[in-house]
Amino acid sequence: MSDLERRYQRLIRIWYPAAYRDLRGSEIAGTYLALSSPDQRWPSTADVIDLAGGGIRQRLRAFGATGIGAGSQxxxxxxxxTATALAGAWTMLELNPWTTPWFGFDQHGSYVSLGLGVWAAWLLAGVVHVAAPGRWTRLTIGLALFLTVAVVPLAAAVDRFRPPLFVLLAQACLGLVALGVPGRLTLWLRLLPLAGAAAALPAAAMAAHDGGDAFHGHYGWPAEQILPDAGIALLLVALLVGAGRAVRSDFRGAWALLVLLGPIGMLWLHPLAEELAVGLYGGGPNADWTTLAIAAVIVSTAAAAMIVSTTSIARRRTAFPRVHAAAERCAAGDSLPSNRAKR
Known part of the structure; x- marks a missing residue:
């Protein structure tokens, strides 16, 4: 066994459930090996993302949550x-010129933080989604997700300004869900991320104009307004899509809403942290790092609990007809000897 095959097998052991791994593990590894180059020694990033996505889907099927797999797409x-729309809004705000009075003179300029590279990566993901859906799109989303996380230590290392943690955390949660985006979509559906980014530009420009010099390189005031509004919009769209599908007895929309509860909660993280600060410290709301962390833990725990409880209920309802049918067959089988004895 080569080093590359051994590494693929290790990834398969990490992501796939044991039963499926024993049945198809060698076949999966063989497929990736056949597509690799002769001098390749490590699995590519796209292969790692593909294996992770496939393994998570199989684990959901093994758990009985088959509906959540379709809903996650x-x-x-x-x-x-939502992620690309927010990236478009933050890009507009970063590039917005500012004017500050200074000793009777107006100082003009612009402030660009390290976040601009992060938002450019998310906009690139929207472009790649149109031109090369599927594997390349997931690879680009993975790159944007990596930059969203890496900008925090990078900003500390070079002593440059970056977007606040609650902005980056909401973007990262949206990115994690976006990794499951399907490759086989019609063109107009693939254009939706870019359309969302384009639609966010005038809204961001209006926020920058209304805020005057409030932005000036800082995300505080606009982010506290834009992120909750984006959460409401995402919730309403998910509800409308779910209701439309439910009319046709298609409940993927309900599963999709369940998956989106975590990102929606993270979009509301700052207002939740402010309410938490009032409860903990009293007085006016002042969300600090501690209250933001506590609110993030609460949102994550609540979203995970909702998913686990719903999938458990769905699994029991799916299993009940099989158990009931088996009980009926057993009852019918048990009656045969007694009938024969009577005869």
């Missing part, structure tokens, strides 16, 4: 639209 599309 719809949730991924909505998450990518």
């Amino acid at each position: 719809l949730a991924a599309t909505l998450a990518l639209v």
